[in-house]
Amino acid sequence: MQLKFLNIISVFAILLIITATFLSCSDMNSIEKPYLGPEKIYAGKLDSIRVSSGYKKIKIIGLTRFLGNTKICIVEWEKNSKTFVIDPIIDGKFEMIIDGLEERSYEFKITTKDPINNLSVIQFVKGKAIGDIFKSSQFARNFEINYTTNGLSLNWATKDSSPNELYTTLKYETTNNEMKTIRVYPDDLLTPLLDWKENGLIETTATIGSEDLFESFDLNKQNFTFPAYKNFLIDRANVKLASMISDNPGTYLGANPKFYLFNGVEAYVNDVQTFNSGLNSIPHHFTIDLDKNSLGVKYEIRKCRLGLKALVDSNNMPSNQNNPTQIQLWGRPDLVGSETLSESDTEFTAKGWTLLYNGPVDGGAYQIVEFDIPPSNFKVRYLRYKVLKTYGDGIKSSQTAQLTEMTFFGFSKR
Secondary structure (H helix, E strand, O other): OHHHHHHHHHHHHHHHHHHHHHHHHHHHHHHHHHHOOOOOOOOOOOEEEEEEEEEOEEEEEEEOOOOOOOOEEEEEEOOEEEEEEOOOOEOOEEEEEEEOOOOOEEEEEEEEEOOOOOEOOOEEEEEEOEOHHHHHOOOOOOEEEEEEOOEEEEEEOOHHHOOOEEEEEEEEEEOOOOEEEEEEOOOOOEEEEOOEOOOOEEEEEEEEOOOOEOOOEEOOOEEEEOOOOOOEEOOHHHOEEOOOOOOOOOEHHHOOHHHHOOOOOOOOOOHHHOEEOOOOOOOEEEEEEOOOOOOOOEEEEEEEEEEOOOOEOOOOOEOOOOOEEEEEEEEEOOOOOOOOOOOOHHHHHHOOOEEEEEEEOOOOOOOEEEEEOOOOOOOEOEEEEEEEEEOOEOOEOOOOOEEOEEEEEEEEEO
16 A cells, blocks of 8 residues: 555656646747747948038938948938938938928938848937028128229128138129129138229128038128229329420429429429429420339329419519419320320320310419319320410410429229
C-alpha cells in the first residue's frame, strides 16, 4: 500500500515538472514574438536641414547625400501639409518653398518616402516667415542734395543707417525729359548727377536683404523733386583770358587784366588793376577761357557779375564814364574755326558763337552789376564779352571801357 502511494506522488511530481516546463517555454516565446516579424526599413532622408526666411514664405534646404532613391518629401506644419517631388537637385541640395504664411515662427515636420512607400526618420525644424511688420521696420538710406562747382551730387547716409539694404535704385529726370537709372550700393556715399532737370523728378527704391533672408524685397518707392538751379561761383583760379587775335588786350595805360581781372578784388584800386580797352574802342570784345588747365570742364553759365570803376573819384568827381551799360555775352564749347574779323553779330553766329546775353547793365549807377543768363542747357568752355555802349557815350569822345573784375556762376558738365 505504501509503495502504491509513493508511485502516485512520483507521477504527480513528473506532471508538475512537465507543466512548469511548458509554461516557461510559452512565456519565452511571448517575449520574443514582437521581434520575430519582418525587419523595419527606413527611406533615405534629407540631411543638415535648415530654414531661411522670406516675405510671407520660408525656404527649407536639405543636403541629399543620404537620400538614396527617395524622391518624395512631405512637409507638415500645424494642420497643413505639402508634398514635394525631390527634383531638381543642385549642388547636392534640394530646396522647398512654403508660401502663403503669416508673419511668425513655425515648426515643420519633415518626412521623406521612397518608391515602395518606406518612410524616413521624422525630422523637425523651425523657421520664421517675415511680413509687413518686418518690412515696416526697414528704412531706406537718406540723402542730401549737394551743390558744387562740378554740378550737383547726392550725399548718402552711411550704410549703418540701413544695415539690411542691398542697394538703392535711383532714377532721375534729365534735361532731355528722360529718366536715367543708377544703382547705388551701401559703400557709395556720393553720387554725382549730370544733366539733371530743374524741378525734375527723383525716384528712389531701396532693396532689402540679408544672410537670414533667401530673397530680397523692395521698400515703397520714394519721390523727390530737384530744386531750381542754384548758381555757384566758378573757380577764378581756373579762368584766364584766351587772348585770341581779334581780342582787345585791355592793356591801355599799363592795365594788366591777365593778372587782375580774375583775382577776386571787385573794388576799384587803380587803373593798372583793370581791363582798359583804350581810346575809341567801342564796340570791342575779348575771349575768356573757363578751363585754363584743360580739365575738360564746361559750364552752363547762369549769371555774370562785373566789378566796375567807382562812381566818383577821390575828389568827388564823376569816375563812371568808362563803365559799360550795354553788353553781349557769347559762348562756345571750343575754339575750332571761331575767329572773327569784325564785331558783327552775323559773323559771330556764322563762326559758331551762341549769344547767351544781350542787354543793359547799369554801370552808371552801380560799381557792382549782375545779370542773369536764361537756362539753356548749353555748356561752354569759352566766353566772349562784347561792349556795345558805355556810360560816357555822348559825354566824352574817347569811348573807353574798363573792368576791375569778372565773376561767373553756373554748373559744370563733364
